[in-house]
Amino acid sequence: MLNHARPPPRAHARAGAAAVLAPLVGMVAALVVLTATCPLYAAGLHRFALVAGNDTGGADTRPLLYASADARRVHDLFTQVGEVSGEDAHLLLNRNANDFLAALTALESRAAIASSHGERTALIVYYSGHAKDGDLRLGESHLPLGALKARLSKAAADVRIGIFDSCRSGVVSRTKGARRAPAFEIEADGGADTRGVVYLSSSSFDEDAQESDLIGGSYFSHHLVNGLRGSADRSGDGRVTLDEAYDYAYVRTVAETAETTAGAQHPTFSYDLKGNGDLVLTEPSRRREAIVVPASAPAGVYYVISAGVIAAEIVKPARSERRIAMPPGTYTIKRRLADRLRVGEVRVKGGEPVTLDESRLRDAPFTDDPVKGARRELGARVSLGVFGSVQSFLDAPTRDSLFPPTGLVGMELAVRDFLRRDWVWAFDVAFGGSQGTLSRPTVTLPFQFSELSLGTSMFAEWPLFDRRLVPFLGGRLALMVLGRTFDGTEIPKQFFATFSPGLVAGVRYQFAGGFSAVARSRVHYLLYNVEGNRSLGYFEFAGALSYEF
């Protein structure tokens, strides 16, 4: 059994083995050849996959943007090119630890049955979400990583692969002494079949895992999926092995996160394997729908863009073909040159690959970059609410003689996470009225007061308790149209219209099913400039019910 703390780079490993095991050089050479030529590919394994993603991690964590999206992509990957059948794959999105363990139990049982029938089995567990203090955080629930590892170590499957894309996920491999490494290679120790456990983590034990709007997901999962779709097929044999996938994901993750403000993120690994053969995770060549960059195409990175987001990348070496399995659809291809972009479109049809024709790409300036980012597409959320409010001006003379306390009803359209995470841009309209009496030295007049208010607010939210309770604070600018009708007189309707800036604060309670209850207060400034300037203020208390689409 191998229990590698840090497998040396591929070339060094071979040199060391030759020196220490001189008598077995021939056998090792044979094994190397065997490894290269007879990988443990998909057809030899009955695969099971548990894929979980959770955007929330409890009260002391900030929600992630793309954890569940990452899980969905990984699930698609394994079911499309990873030889995992639909019934053997469980996708859990924003579910708790009990759901996770129940699904794991179900898959373990299926794997045990398959093993009892003589099949060789592999169990893949992928998790994207929060991890903290040694626990996976699935919403408010915790799943101790140690317990999960112990569970996987005893699982009935021959090969168990744990992939953890979360902050400080390197703790999963730390006990094995895993370290950051640009590449590793799983080698056989002479056993007939590969058995054991492999852990991949997106970051080391002291790093945060980072997400990107441009790719609409986490760096690590994006590059891992990308590699498994074919980009990591270094050997060009149409299969992507575990070490190829990790190597690709490591290099690309480190390279891209090195430019972020959080700094480079280093995926880690550890494994405890015995047996013979490299682990083939996917076989992109078995899927006919693909984008092929021919050997004649210029070397470089080809970005495959869908809906403004980088869906995949193809790292194309010189004089070598690259192929990446993609589901049917229309994709924009982008290649970046020093002074411009090369942009074009390809359409992947069902059942056949499409070969990229470089000559059909056109030049485009950098300002026409088709990569727009995912925030608007994935992050922005819209809610519509109705509210009732009570409004009153602060000073008594204004209340008594000009604008009496008023009840209002209205609607508010809010867009969350549009400009920034946990920022809300809202638009509201309200109408209301009341009755009052104007007492002047010369006359006493009853009147009907009416108000129309159109407002836009920008406020920040601070979600608490798994985003159930959300205090917020921000600013608002309202266009107010205030009017009075003096019934039974010849006096025409009196009106005043103005813009009124103010502050808004409140708290929102999120119910299940997208409904929220909101308690909100506003304080506004108003300059009344008919017959001289008067600075006025008013406050408003409101209760609202909203629904998020």
Add this chain to the structure above:
Amino acid sequence: MNRIAIFSVVTLAAAAILANAGCGNYSNEDIDYQTALPVRSDVVVKLPQAQTINDPAKYYVATRDVVKLFNGILDLFLGIIDQARAQPPSQRFEDMRVWGPFNDDKHSDWQIRLVIGRVPDAGVTGLGFRFEYRIEFHRRTDASGRWTLLLRGRFAPSGSARRGDGSFVVDTRPLRDAGFPGGFDDLAAVDMKYQTRDFPVTVAATITNLARPGEATPAAANYSYREQKDGSGEFTFVVHGGATIAVQAYEVQSRWLGSGAGRADVRVTEGLAVLLNAREVDCWGIDTRTTYSRRDFSPGTERTGDENTCAFAAP
């Protein structure tokens, strides 16, 4: 500076600018001046309309016709006031408001303005001031800037839900002399006093026509109107031009209830001496049909119906 910061700065700047962009039509102080002007409901005669027009009482019809004429004359001037009052004041001073000048809808060469001032008046209990106002016309092509007076009024507010005491005088002659194209027919002047402080509301008016050629004094007619809170009222007027040769002028005192039922008592003011003590009476129900009538102006006295059915006793 990132885009959020830019957005915030721009928003705050816009809010600061827009907060000064308020607009309104008039203030509470303006209302003081607006309410000093007479309104139609203060001074027009409100005779209940008939439920049916079939065979109404003779003197109900006479009353209705005079009311229509009287109210029409008042509307001529109240319309100008309403036209001004519908707009915010164009100039505000400490004790004065000016509406206009604005164009005369019917005479495009002319402009109108309404000026209201607040003047001290110790006689106005509790307030110590009254309002005085005037309506003036100006020919647009007149470079002298001269304004010609048409109407001058005054009003003493009561300071309560009711209004107060007012009066106004209309003299069309200066405006005619200035070349105003018309619209007043033979009307020379209107002198009106009204009080709306307490019920009954009272209105007294004298309407004078232009003197016809050969007339020593122009024809003038007096009108008197009282209105109670319950809608009942009394309108007294004189009709010139006789019902018969023997009757040159007669005075009609019409009284009615809020329901519409009423009574008119008619006496001859100019005519044969023998008729000076004659009386004619019409009583009508809510449908304005006659319930009782007395005719003295023709030879003999004719009575129909029962006087006990009348809404009012004889004056």
